[in-house]
Amino acid sequence: MxxxxxxxxxxxxxxxxxxxxxxxxxxxxxxxxxxxxxxxxxxxxxxxxxxxxxxxxxxxxxxxxxxxxxxxxxxxxxxxxxxxxxxxxxxxxxxxxxxxxxLGVSSPQIDHPGRGFSFRQTGPLDMRMNVDDALSAAEIVNNWDEADLASVIWRHGDEKQARRIASAIVKSRPVLDTTSLSAIVADALPAAVRRKTRQPAAKTFQALRIEVNSxxxxxxxxxxxxxxxxxxxxxxxxxxxxxxxxxxxxxxxxxxxxxxxxxxxxxxxxxxxxxxxxxxxxxxxxxxxxxxxxxxxxxxxxxxxxxxxxxx
CATH class of the missing domain: 3.40.50.150 (Vaccinia Virus protein VP39)
Structure with a gap:
């Protein structure tokens, strides 16, 4: 290991x-x-x-x-x-x-692409700390309605652009992997916000992870x-x-x-x-x-x- x-x-x-x-x-x-x-x-x-x-x-x-x-x-x-x-x-x-x-997520979980926590590396939209749990990030990203998705991103990510991001995700469905989601989030942000943000998708990924794992x-x-x-x-x-x-x-x-x-x-x-x-x-x-x-x-x-x- x-x-x-x-x-x-x-x-x-x-x-x-x-x-x-x-x-x-x-x-x-x-x-x-x-x-x-x-x-x-x-x-x-x-x-x-x-x-x-x-x-x-x-x-x-x-x-x-x-x-x-x-x-x-x-x-x-x-x-x-x-x-x-x-x-x-x-x-x-x-x-x-x-x-x-x-609390939170550990470095090995973030660094392993197959776990789906990283917005830098391509992997499945998973984010489950316990892989036996039913709910994955893919379920939220691809099946939840836009309002609920925006609520998750706002509440758990403190993301001011939550509605724009949720709308962009819904329009891009199906979203198949982490780097695709990361690109969708970055493109949804206003250019001025994107220029000031080192990791545009970080808050959205945090929000999804928190929701997946309650x-x-x-x-x-x-x-x-x-x-x-x-x-x-x-x-x-x-x-x-x-x-x-x-x-x-x-x-x-x-x-x-x-x-x-x-x-x-x-x-x-x-x-x-x-x-x-x-x-x-x-x-x-x-x-x-x-x-x-x-x-x-x-x-x-x-x-x-x-x-x-x-x-x-």
């Missing part, structure tokens, strides 16, 4: 945050909810010699690659072919010292389930790569780290409990030296929260 290689984003800070939540545990248990190629987990094993990790990924190819990369830790790693919102199938409430979510729909329930699974002092660490993801992460962490009464003029009820505290305010970004080595890390936003209230 040499083609499935991925540089873990903000690796050292991620591992520092997770390890700090397990400093008083003899055999900490972590969940890597998006195992990918296993880069973060490999670093975590090095940092915490007694740690056990449960790794999830909806991409079967990623799991195979991770198992090969982490073979020397096989007695400390358990993997499952699951979406991260299914984490309660394999972990118990209050059992984890830390949880990591590395990416935004599963983040909140997964985060809440992860919080339930944390032991006292355990850390929730999340890397997000676009504004839609990060808004959800920010909101969930904020809501779980404050008492909500529903009325600003009312004090919190006496039995109110805040489950989390923010480890730091706002989001951290990659440092300049990391961006020089891995330009794809540029959009990363890192947030972390710690469980401060145990199970009742």
């Amino acid at each position: 040499d083609e499935f290689r991925h540089v873990p984003v903000m690796r050292d800070e991620v591992v520092d945050l997770l390890a700090a939540g397990a400093s008083d545990r003899e055999r900490p248990l972590f969940l890597d909810a998006t195992l990918g190629a296993g880069g973060h987990t490999a670093a975590l094993f090095e940092r915490c010699p007694n740690a056990q990790v449960v790794g999830l990924d909806r991409d079967a190819a990623a799991l195979v690659a991770a198992e090969e990369r982490l073979a020397r830790y096989s007695d400390r790693l358990t993997t499952h072919h699951l979406r991260f919102d299914q984490l309660t199938d394999v972990v118990d409430p209050g059992s984890l010292s830390g949880v990591l979510f590395d 990416e935004l729909d599963v983040i909140e329930p997964a985060l809440l389930a992860a919080i339930d699974s944390l032991d006292l002092g355990g850390r929730l660490v999340v890397l997000a790569y676009h504004s839609g993801e990060d808004r959800i992460v920010k909101r969930v962490m904020k809501e779980e780290s404050r008492v909500i009464t529903g009325r600003r003029d009312l004090p919190p009820p006496p039995d109110a409990k805040v489950r989390m505290r923010l480890v730091f305010n706002g989001a951290h970004k990659p440092l300049a030296n990391e961006l020089e080595a891995n330009s794809r890390a540029g959009s990363a936003r890192l947030r972390a929260a710690e469980r401060i209230e145990g199970l009742n």
Whole structure:
């Protein structure tokens, strides 16, 4: 599985945050909810010699690659072919010292033309992280009505030209591959916009990928389930790569780290409990030296929260 290689984003800070939540545990248990190629987990094993990790990924190819990369830790790693919102199938409430979510698409998925994620390389209009899922990008591009297609491109891609792009796609049907779609999108943009945009199709491809994989729909329930699974002092660490993801992460962490009464003029009820505290305010970004080595890390936003209230 040499083609499935991925540089873990903000690796050292991620591992520092997770390890700090397990400093008083003899055999900490972590969940890597998006195992990918296993880069973060490999670093975590090095940092915490007694740690056990449960790794999830909806991409079967990623799991195979991770198992090969982490073979020397096989007695400390358990993997499952699951979406991260299914984490309660394999972990118990209050059992984890830390949880990591590395959201979005990985470099190997983008770089493999056959997966259909890349607008630079010719491949099928697929974009499924789990190839067993029914919905593909081809179905959306070639069969959805124009209004629904425009809505997807606008909502998930923040694309101001969504209606023009959707109209151009519908007029060009059938669209058979990724580079054909990329050209259609570029041609649909006004010349002034096209001149200012390095990758005209990037937002449209992002939007289709998010819709195909229901990416935004599963983040909140997964985060809440992860919080339930944390032991006292355990850390929730999340890397997000676009504004839609990060808004959800920010909101969930904020809501779980404050008492909500529903009325600003009312004090919190006496039995109110805040489950989390923010480890730091706002989001951290990659440092300049990391961006020089891995330009794809540029959009990363890192947030972390710690469980401060145990199970009742």
